[in-house]
Structures are given as C-alpha cells and as structure tokens.
Amino acid sequence: MSDQKIGDKSSPDDKSKRGFLFGLSHLVGAAAAAQLLGGNAIATALAYSPKTDSSSHPGKIFSQANMVLLRDICALVIPTTNTAGAAEVDTHGFIDNQLYYCYQPEDQQKVRSTLLKINKVALQRHQQHFSGATTEQQLTLLTDLEKPSNGFDNEDRSQFKFLKRQIVFGYYTSQVGASQELEYLAVPGGFKGSIPYQSVGKAWGSLGL
Amino acid sequence: MNDDLYIKESSEVYDAIVVGSGISGGWAAKELCERGFKTLMIERGRVVEHKKDYIGEGVPEWKQPHRGQVNNLVTEQQPIQKQCYAFNDTTKHFFGNDRDLPYQTAPGTTFSWIRGNQLGGKSLTWHRQSYRLSDHDFSANKLDGFGTDWPIRYKDLAPWYSHVEKHAGISGESAGLPQLPDSEFLPPFEMTAPEIAIKASIEKHYPDRQLIMGRMAHLTEPTELHISQGRVNCQARNECQKGCSFGAYFSTQSSTLPAAAKTGNLHIAANSVVHSLIYDEKTRRVKGVKIIDNNDLSEREYLGKVVFMCASTIGSAQVLLNSKSKAFPNGIANSSGVLGHYLMDHNYNARIEGDIPGFEDEYYRGRRPGGLLIPNFQYEPSRYSKDYVRGYSFSGDASREDWRSKAEGDGFGADFKAELSQAGKWKFWMMAQGEMLPRFENQVALHPTLKDKWGIPQLEFNCRWSDNEKLMMADAAEVGRKMFLKAGLENVTAEATERPPGIAIHELGTARMGRDPKTSVLNGYNQSHDIDNLFVTDGASFPSSATQNPSLTFMALTARAVDYAVKEIKAGRI
Numbered sequence: 001m002s003d004q005k006i007g008d009k010s011s012p013d014d015k016s017k018r019g020f021l022f023g024l025s026h027l028v029g030a031a032a033a034a035q036l037l038g039g040n041a042i043a044t045a046l047a048y049s050p051k052t053d054s055s056s057h058p059g060k061i062f063s064q065a066n067m068v069l070l071r072d073i074c075a076l077v078i079p080t081t082n083t084a085g086a087a088e089v090d091t092h093g094f095i096d097n098q099l100y101y102c103y104q105p106e107d108q109q110k111v112r113s114t115l116l117k118i119n120k121v122a123l124q125r126h127q128q129h130f131s132g133a134t135t136e137q138q139l140t141l142l143t144d145l146e147k148p149s150n151g152f153d154n155e156d157r158s159q160f161k162f163l164k165r166q167i168v169f170g171y172y173t174s175q176v177g178a179s180q181e182l183e184y185l186a187v188p189g190g191f192k193g194s195i196p197y198q199s200v201g202k203a204w205g206s207l208g209l
Numbered sequence: 210m211n212d213d214l215y216i217k218e219s220s221e222v223y224d225a226i227v228v229g230s231g232i233s234g235g236w237a238a239k240e241l242c243e244r245g246f247k248t249l250m251i252e253r254g255r256v257v258e259h260k261k262d263y264i265g266e267g268v269p270e271w272k273q274p275h276r277g278q279v280n281n282l283v284t285e286q287q288p289i290q291k292q293c294y295a296f297n298d299t300t301k302h303f304f305g306n307d308r309d310l311p312y313q314t315a316p317g318t319t320f321s322w323i324r325g326n327q328l329g330g331k332s333l334t335w336h337r338q339s340y341r342l343s344d345h346d347f348s349a350n351k352l353d354g355f356g357t358d359w360p361i362r363y364k365d366l367a368p369w370y371s372h373v374e375k376h377a378g379i380s381g382e383s384a385g386l387p388q389l390p391d392s393e394f395l396p397p398f399e400m401t402a403p404e405i406a407i408k409a410s411i412e413k414h415y416p417d418r419q420l421i422m423g424r425m426a427h428l429t430e431p432t433e434l435h436i437s438q439g440r441v442n443c444q445a446r447n448e449c450q451k452g453c454s455f456g457a458y459f460s461t462q463s464s465t466l467p468a469a470a471k472t473g474n475l476h477i478a479a480n481s482v483v484h485s486l487i488y489d490e491k492t493r494r495v496k497g498v499k500i501i502d503n504n505d506l507s508e509r510e511y512l513g514k515v516v517f518m519c520a521s522t523i524g525s526a527q528v529l530l531n532s533k534s535k536a537f538p539n540g541i542a543n544s545s546g547v548l549g550h551y552l553m554d555h556n557y558n559a560r561i562e563g564d565i566p567g568f569e570d571e572y573y574r575g576r577r578p579g580g581l582l583i584p585n586f587q588y589e590p591s592r593y594s595k596d597y598v599r600g601y602s603f604s605g606d607a608s609r610e611d612w613r614s615k616a617e618g619d620g621f622g623a624d625f626k627a628e629l630s631q632a633g634k635w636k637f638w639m640m641a642q643g644e645m646l647p648r649f650e651n652q653v654a655l656h657p658t659l660k661d662k663w664g665i666p667q668l669e670f671n672c673r674w675s676d677n678e679k680l681m682m683a684d685a686a687e688v689g690r691k692m693f694l695k696a697g698l699e700n701v702t703a704e705a706t707e708r709p710p711g712i713a714i715h716e717l718g719t720a721r722m723g724r725d726p727k728t729s730v731l732n733g734y735n736q737s738h739d740i741d742n743l744f745v746t747d748g749a750s751f752p753s754s755a756t757q758n759p760s761l762t763f764m765a766l767t768a769r770a771v772d773y774a775v776k777e778i779k780a781g782r783i
Contacts, residue, residue, distance in 0.1 A: 047272045078626045085626070102278040139621055146619050161617045168616035168629065173276040178269065181630050182612075186269065188575030190429075191445035193399030197572040203611040203632040208447040208576045209270045209277040209297075 050174070054093030060100035061108050065129075066115050067092060072131050073118070076138055077167050083181045091170035095163075098170065107162065114159040118142075121151050178205035215256065216249070216476045218509060223249040223476070225774075226498060226513030228483050228528065231330025233519035233747040233763045235465030236373065240771035241517075242474040249511055250475065253482040253503055253520075254326035257303075257333065259462035263452025265299025273298055292712055293323045295334050295450040303327060303334050303450065313656050315671035321711035322523060322670070328479055329461040330521065331714070334450040337426040337458050338579060338604075339379045340757035341370050341390040341765075345588040349644075350753050352590050353598050356551065356647035357723040359752050360733030363390065366765050369772075373764040376468070377459040378435050380443075381424030388588035389757070396429045397422040402571040403607045403635050404581060410696040417586045418692075423579040423604065426459035426761075438467055445575030458578070478511060480504055482663045485532040486516060486541050486743070494742045495541070501663040515742040515774055515783060518720075519767065522552075522748035523653055526719035527668055529730075529745070530655050542720070542737040542745075548730055550652045551718040552672050553754040554710040556601070556643035558682040561689035563698030565607060565635035572609065572632060580606030583639070585756045597680040599646065602756045603689060605639030637698055641685035644756045645710070646677050647718055672710050679707075715759055720749035735770040741783045746770045 055067040062070060074095075075087035086092075099108045118141065122130040126137055133141070144150040148157040171177040178184050182205025224246035227237045234250060241248045256262075270276040279298045284291050290304035305324030314320050325331035344363040350356035367390070374393040382397040400408065400422060408420040427443040428435050440456030440463055449458050456463035469475040480503035487496045487510065497512035518525040526549050532541035540548045587593050587600030594600075610633030620628065651673065655666040682705045690703035723729020726738035735750050737743040746767040748759055777783040 046274050047276075048274070076621050078629075079622050081623050081626060098275060098278065101280045102275050104281070142621055165616045168612055169276070172612045172629070173270040175269070175271040178271060181626070184269070185575070186267070186446075188445045190442065191398050191573065191575035191577040193401045193404070193573055193577075195572050195574050197570050197632065200572055200574075202630045203609070204576075206576070207270075207611070207613075209273075 048094050048097045050090035051093050052090070054090050054096070059093065059096030062096050062112075062115075066112070067096065068131050069115050069119065069129070070095065072138065073142070073163070074167050074171075076135075076142060077164060078171050084176045086167055086171040089171065089174045089176045091167055091174065094170040094174070095166045098166070110159045110162045111166070114156065114163050117152070117156050117159075118145065121145075124151070172205065173209065181205070214470060214475065214477055216478055219249075219476075219478075219511060221247075221512070222497075223247050223511070223513040225249070225515045225517065226251060226511060227517045227519055228498065229330060229519035229521060229524065229747065230328050230461055230466075230477070231325065231519065231521060231747075232332045232335070232461070232760050233767045234330065234517075235332060235461035235469070236764050236767040237517040237519050237746060237771055238475055239465040239469040240768050241775070242469040242472040244771070244775045245472075245474065246775065247474050248469070248476065249513060250469075250477045251481050251483060251498065251500070251511065252328045252330075252477065252479045254328065254480065255503075256477070256479045257328045257452075257462065259456070259466075260452075260454040263454060264302065265451040266448065266454060268299065289321055290323060292321050293714065295336075299448070300334060300450045303452075309662060311659070311661055312667050313659065313669040315669060318671055318673050319709035319711075320670035320672050321709060322716075323711070323714045328477070329466070332460040333452055333462065335760055336579065336758070337449065338582075338758040339374075339377070339381075339392065339424050339426045339761040340582075341392055342366070342755050342757055342762055343388050343390050343588070345388050346753065346755035346757070349589075349599065349755070350647070353593075355598060356753050357721065357725070357728055360722050360724045360729075365733070366762070366769065369765040369769040370761065373761070373768055375432075376434065377426050377464055377761075377764065378428045378431065378440070379424055379761070380427050380429040382422055384419060384421050386419065386584055388586075389584040392424060392761075394424070395427075395432075398425070398427075398429060398577050398579070400581070401573050401607050403565045403568045403637070406568075407565070407607070407637060407696050407698075408581075411583070411692060414695045415586075415692065417592070418583050420581055420583050423582050425579045427578055428457050438464055440464070443578065445577060447576035447578045449578055481509075481511075482665070483520065483528050484508075484663065484665055485528060487512075488532065488534045488537065488541055488740075490534065490536055493536070493740065495740055501665070503663075506663060515778065516744070517767075517771070517774075518743070518745040518749070519747045522716035522719055523668065525745055525747055525749045526653055527655075527665070529720060530653075531666055537739070542730055542739045542743055544739050545727055545729060547649070547721065547728060549654050549719050550649050551647040551721050551752070552651045552653055552670075553645040553647055553715075553717040553751070554672075555713040555715040555754060555756070555758075556645055556674065556678045556682060556710070557640050557713050558643070558674075558678075558706045558708055559601075559641035559685035559689060559704070560638065560706070561603075561605075561640075561686065561693055561701065561703040562636065562638040563693045563701040565637050566697070566699055568635050571635075577606070580604055585644075594681075594684055596684065597677045599644040599677070599681070600756060601641040601643035601681060601685050603639040603641055603685075605637065607635055607637045610634050610636060637693070639689060639693075641682060641689065642713075642756055642758075643678060643681045643685065645754050646675060647721070647753055648675060651710075651718075653719060670711075674707070674710065682706075715748070715754070717748040717751040717754050717759060720745045721752045722750045723752060734773040735766055736774070741777075744770050744774060
C-alpha cells in the first residue's frame with residue numbers, strides 16, 4: 001500500500017472503514033451494525049493508488065518531462081501546509097491516469113498544450129524549462145498565465161483552467177484532501193439544518209460523490 | 210420465506226403474474242402475496258440482492274476507481290444513460306447498457322429513455338420525492354378539455370395513499386394545501402437557516418405560494434413496522450442511488466420485496482424478458498406470458514390467472530403493443546387504438562439561481578437527500594396564466610459553495626488552498642417541474658422492421674414539447690427570477706432550456722385510464738376494458754401528468770388495483 005506512506009499515518013482503508021462502522025455502531029450497536037451491512041457494503045474498489053515516483057518515469061499519456069512539470073505545477077497550486085499538498089499526494093499521477101481513462105483526446109490535448117506553452121514561455125524568459133526556474137519566477141509565470149498577460153492569451157488561460165480544475169478535483173477527492181484538509185463524514189447519522197460554521201471551521205469534504 | 214424464491218422453468222399456473230419488479234411491481238407482488246395469492250414476479254434483468262449487491266456503497270471517493278467519474282469504455286456503452294443526473298461510477302451498474310437496448314426516434318425528435326433493468330428496477334435509483342395528487346389534478350383534464358377525464362377522484366385513492374405511505378415511510382410536513390394533500394408523515398428533514406428566511410420572504414410576498422420541505426420516502430424516524438422490515442433511520446449520506454444497506458429509503462429491496470417474500474407466496478423469475486402476453490381467444494383472457502431468456506435467448510412461458518403489468522410506462526406499452534392476436538391485431542387490450550399514445554414526461558426546462566447574502570456563520574451537518582418544494586400555484590383554471598394551461602412546481606435548495614465551484618478561481622499557493630478549504634457563499638437554486646399535456650401525437654409505436662437482440666420489435670418514439678410546455682417554461686423562468694429578487698437573492702440568473710422529453714424519467718401515459726372503452730385502455734381500477742384479467746398499474750395508466758413526482762401514485766394505484774382484482778376474483782367475476 002504505497003498510499004499509506006504519503007501524507008497520512010493511518011491506513012485510509014482502516015480510517016474510512018472505521019468511520020463507516022462507527023456511524024453504524026453508534027446507531028444500532030456494534031453487533032447489529034455488522035449484520036446490517038452486506039459483504040460488499042464497504043468493499044474496496046480498484047482505485048488509482050498514489051505513487052511516490054510518478055515523475056520518475058513517463059505516465060500513461062505524458063512524457064516523463066511533462067510528469068515533472070505537472071508535479072511542480074501541482075505543488076504551486078496546492079502546496080504543502082499543515083497538510084500534504086497536491087504534489088505530495090501524487091495529484092500529477094492521478095491526473096495522468098484520470099485523463100487516460102475518463103477523458104477524450106481533445107481534453108488530454110488541452111493539458112499537453114498548456115504544459116507546452118508554460119515551458120515555451122519559461123525558456124523565453126529564463127532560458128530554461130519551467131522546473132529549472134526559481135519558485136518566484138514560476139509563480140510569476142503562472143500568475144501571468146491566469147490573468148492573462150505577458151505572452152499569454154485567453155485561450156492559454158482557458159486551457160490552464162481546465163488543468164487547474166483537474167488538480168483541484170484530484171487533490172480534494174484524495175484521502176488527504178477530502179478527510180484532512182476538509183472535514184469528512186462518511187455516515188453523518190442524520191441531517192442538521194443549522195450548526196455554527198465555526199464548529200466545523202472548514203468545508204465538508206464528504207460530498208457523497 | 211420459501212426455499213425456491215428464484216425459479217426458471219415452471220409449468221405451474223400461478224394465481225398471479227406481475228411483470229416488473231420496480232416500484233409498481235414490488236407493490237403488486239406484496240399486496241397479492243399478502244392476500245394469499247401465489248405470485249410470480251418476472252424481471253427482465255439480473256437479481257440485485259439487498260445490501261450484498263450495492264457494490265458502490267460506502268466507498269470513499271479516493272478508493273473508487275476514478276473517484277466517481279466513469280471510464281470512457283463504459284460511457285461509450287451508456288451514452289443515453291449517462292445523461293441521467295444519478296449516473297456515475299458507483300451507480301452505473303443500475304442503469305441499462307444502451308448497446309443492448311436500442312430504440313428509434315422519429316426525425317426531428319429526441320427522447321432520453323433511462324433504463325433500470327434489474328430486480329428492483331428504478332426503485333433503486335429514484336429520487337424518492339413522494340407527493341399525492343389532488344382533486345385539482347384528477348379533474349384538470351375534464352375542466353380545461355385537454356385529455357380524457359381521470360375515472361377516479363381523490364377520495365378513491367386517499368385510503369390507498371395512506372396504506373402505502375405507512376409501509377414505505379414518507380417524511381414531510383403537513384401543510385394543508387388544497388393542491389397537494391398531506392401524507393401520513395414521518396418527521397420532515399430540517400431546513401437550513403437561509404432556507405427558513407427565504408421561505409418567510411416568499412410566503413410574505415406571494416400569498417399563493419408556499420415553500421415547504423420536500424416529501425421524501427426516507428425514514429427520518431422509523432416506526433415499528435419499518436424496523437420489522439429490517440430498516441433503520443436515514444443517515445443523511447445522500448448516496449442513495451448506490452443502494453442503501455440501512456434500508457433508509459423505500460425501494461423494492463428494502464420494503465416490498467421482504468414483505469412479499471415473508472408470506473412464502475412469492476416466486477421470482479429473473480433474466481426473463483417478456484416478449485408478449487399469451488391471449489386465449491376462447492376465454493378472452495390472458496393465459497400467461499412468453500419469455501425470452503435474457504442471457505441465452507431461449508424461449509419459455511409462464512402461466513397465471515391474472516396478469517399485472519408493472520414493467521414501467523414504456524416497458525409495459527412495448528409488451529402490450531407486441532402482443533398481437535386475431536382479436537387484437539394492433540396490440541392486446543387496444544380496441545380503442547390509443548395504446549402507445551398520450552405519452553408524457555415532466556418538463557424541467559427552467560432553472561433559476563442566485564446568491565444568498567449573509568449567513569456566513571451558518572452551516573449544516575450531513576447531506577440531506579432532497580430539497581424544498583413550491584407546489585403548483587396554478588392548479589385550477591382560474592389560476593392559469595393567460596398564455597397557457599396548467600402549471601408547474603419549483604424544487605431546489607440552498608447550500609454553501611465548496612472547492613467544486615472555486616476550482617477555476619484565480620490564485621496559487623497557501624492562500625488558494627486556504628480559500629478552497631473554506632465553505633463559500635450560500636447559493637439557492639430552483640428548477641421548474643412543469644405539467645405536460647396529454648397529446649395523441651406524442652407516442653411510442655413498434656418499429657416495422659428493427660428488432661432488439663431478444664427479437665422484440667424496437668420502439669420508435671415520437672414525442673415533443675408543444676407550445677403550451679414551451680410557454681410555460683419561459684414564464685416559469687421569468688416568474689422564478691422575479692421571485693428570487695423579491696426574496697432578496699443576488700446575482701440572480703434564470704434560464705429556460707429545451708432539453709427533450711424523457712430525461713425527467715417521469716414517463717407517463719400510453720395505456721391511459723378512462724371512463725370510455727373507446728378512448729382509453731384501462732378502467733378506473735387499472736383493469737383493461739377489453740380483458741378482465743389484465744391490469745396495468747404503472748405510469749402507463751396516467752391520463753394526465755399533473756406536476757407531482759408520480760411514484761407515490763404508482764404505489765397507491767397498484768395497491769388499490771390488487772385489492773379490487775382479488776375481490777373480483779373471489780366473487781368469480783374475473
């Protein structure tokens with residue numbers, strides 16, 4: 001289980017299963033909870049399993065150089081703070097996998113184009129690839145891309161926003177993003193229409209997706 | 210429970226045959242079995258066992274293959290099913306494979322036919338909204354002249370609504386509205402603080418409109434009866450369409466199937482695609498059904514003394530149209546010639562959104578499995594708009610934005626991450642649910658040459674919105690926009706769209722009830738005018754669509770029809 005090593009000390013399997021069973025047990029007692037649930041109710045599917053080395057080799061649709069670039073962009077969009085960031089939970093590997101299985105070639109091409117453009121501008125500005133630039137240079141470049149200004153146009157911006165959405169989706173549906181950065185409640189036990197926001201202090205990560 | 214619940218070959222003559230296992234079929238089987246009838250439930254798809262086969266349930270998104278998104282190889286096979294809001298990677302196995310389920314649409318028309326071909330049918334994936342029809346609905350056709358009169362009135366169905374509601378479990382609040390009679394309620398779900406404020410504002414500005422909590426087939430507080438069915442209270446996961454091992458929402462699996470099986474009278478023939486009904490010209494009765502095996506395409510027959518068609522509106526129509534004999538060359542029970550006609554759906558083509566200022570300190574806990582409703586306020590001719598007849602309801606809710614709506618926002622780094630981790634603005638949205646007029650031109654018919662893999666003629670849809678529906682949606686968008694502004698919402702947008710019929714998944718009509726056998730297929734007890742031992746109790750029987758989500762009425766009509774059929778059989782009249 002490589003994903004155990006990344007940004008979370010407890011196994012996500014155990015954690016989600018515990019959460020699910022806890023909600024049940026709380027309600028009907030532990031023995032009854034086990035009976036209530038059928039064999040597959042907490043089955044584990046064959047999910048994309050985060051890797052530590054996605055940028056050390058080519059991905060399913062991206063070259064190794066692009067995997068490195070993607071990793072660095074992930075780290076800039078959602079960095080490590082008191083929780084792991086997007087690169088740390090292998091959002092770049094996830095995006096490569098997700099685009100391969102769930103998106104059409106034209107969407108894959110949007111990301112390829114945006115990566116190409118980012119490197120092209122980096123070379124013009126700094127005579128090296130994006131990943132070789134300083135963090136400050138990288139952030140300035142991405143900020144220009146989003147505006148868009150200084151060599152980027154609206155189409156560049158729109159292509160980048162597609163990638164940004166993939167990064168945000170990948171991160172906030174990861175175990176760290178959904179259950180550490182956000183508040184995850186597998187089995188709420190019922191609906192309360194009004195609670196003080198500060199009692200949670202952040203958005204729910206459990207969205208029933 | 211009997212040892213041989215699932216059967217394949219059988220020469221037995223069953224007391225009753227029920228075609229279909231969804232909301233209507235489950236109710237027919239339960240009511241028949243509880244009256245001592247040895248009943249065969251026929252399902253064209255596979256068996257889905259409660260709990261065990263809910264393979265998408267309880268899996269956090271990061272353990273799903275694609276975090277809820279669906280693999281291209283799958284969506285290529287389900288291009289129509291994927292249009293359904295409930296279709297995703299955790300539910301896709303409860304939707305049909307379009308490759309195997311072809312149908313045609315007349316030039317210039319589109320119809321999205323969503324399929325749930327498995328034991329439990331679409332009761333596994335429905336949206337669980339449960340509303341009674343009122344006398345305003347039952348008399349609308351008669352009063353304004355569109356469509357044929359319902360042969361029943363509210364008083365005929367009221368006790369049966371109560372009967373099914375107590376068993377199914379319907380949450381909601383009593384409102385005493387003439388156009389939306391109260392049900393036997395479990396406690397309603399709570400509203401959020403901004404919803405309560407919007408309710409007060411709308412009701413102050415519009416005395417004819419009420420904003421109420423949606424009425425849903427969820428156990429907010431299970432009764433002894435529900436607990437005895439093996440069901441517990443709703444956990445507010447809002448992941449219902451994956452299947453619910455808590456049995457907290459009504460489905461065939463959670464509610465009617467266990468009740469039917471407990472009697473020992475239930476048998477189920479799964480993977481049995483009904484090709485046609487077998488008609489006996491001598492006795493002028495239906496003898497049974499001809500089956501094509503779902504898997505090996507072999508043929509077999511099942512025999513029964515009375516047949517209940519509960520195969521879904523369009524499914525039932527297809528079987529009836531394909532049951533041809535000397536007496537009924539154009540489809541069984543079709544002496545009137547209206548079989549397949551007067552197809553309806555609901556019209557969800559107006560959507561209004563707005564921001565709710567304030568309430569930053571307010572949040573909710575849990576995921577409420579449904580929203581709010583403004584019942585139809587144009588429910589009688591004197592309240593109609595001057596431009597069109599009938600009316601619409603609004604449904605929707607308030608929630609706070611999260612990373613999904615902020616994903617394309619500008620910014621990078623720790624600040625961007627911090628912003629995404631916080632709940633955002635409160636948003637309110639509503640969608641109109643409009644009545645569709647029953648029109649002869651809107652129909653399904655058998656295609657003259659094309660067949661499916663079971664050798665059954667494909668259906669051809671010819672169904673479109675009329676000007677009445679289009680004018681209604683344009684008006685609903687404008688009325689909704691004004692109402693949102695009056696209620697103090699900001700950045701209000703309103704839009705009327707033209708999504709084709711079908712996608713509301715409220716198909717109705719095609720074998721309508723009526724008083725006159727010359728213009729309708731069924732009488733007021735869902736019994737064929739032509740054939741005494743044939744009943745159609747699903748949505749095919751509706752003479753009008755009303756605005757309400759129809760499933761609760763499927764349940765009540767079915768239970769009432771079974772009660773009638775059993776009495777008639779015992780009296781020797783069937």
